[in-house]
Amino acid sequence: MDARRGLSSRRRLLLGLGAPLLLGAAGLGYAVWPEAESGEKVRTDLGPLNRRFWTALGDVSGAHWLGYSNGAPLSETADDRSVPSPDSRMRLVGVAHLQQGTANRIMRDPAHHFEVSSLAGLPVPLKPYVPSSAAWKQSETYDKVALEEGLSVIPSGTFRFDGIRDLVYFDYVFLYT
Known part of the structure; x- marks a missing residue:
């Protein structure tokens, strides 16, 4: 039983740390993406x-x-x-x-x-x-x-x-x- 509780505690810890890290990485990716600067996409279709x-x-x-x-x-x-x-x-x-x-x-x-x-x-x-x-x-x-x-x-x-x-x-x- 203690082994199960330890496993679920680790999962909660990883989820607790992983989710904010993933969100932060996604936000950083959006901020440095070239189109994110101006919100305007240059088109080339004729x-x-x-x-x-x-x-x-x-x-x-x-x-x-x-x-x-x-x-x-x-x-x-x-x-x-x-x-x-x-x-x-x-x-x-x-x-x-x-x-x-x-x-x-x-x-x-x-x-x-x-x-x-x-x-x-x-x-x-x-x-x-x-x-x-x-x-x-x-x-x-x-x-x-x-x-x-x-x-x-x-x-x-x-x-x-x-x-x-x-x-x-x-x-x-x-x-x-």
Whole structure:
């Protein structure tokens, strides 16, 4: 009988020590996991981007992007995990490669006056995918025309192009239905 009691005491001791150690290890793993820092996962799938931007940009490749509920925080310091917003707008922000020559073809269109621009407010998770030496150009008229093409609800946003690398940076808000 004493042998049984000793065995169950050891099990209780091991459970008493093991459970907190396992929970602590799981918490530490979550804290150091790359996505846990910002709560934002960089996506690389192309389907949603090609469906949304095809008429304006053609097929994109090599994309790195984030998708947010418009009520969600999107800043360098944001780490707000709260109740989802009733706002049904979605925001897509990211960078993608265009087919060769597409960026220069778009920027040469005389209907749009492209000017040198910067990427203010770039989300931290995207920084590794955006070349620091990119020469970004933007046109407000291009943004307006490109975003209203074929859509029943006019979204808002901007496109910036780097003609040297055939890159597009997009920051786009649309009504999610």
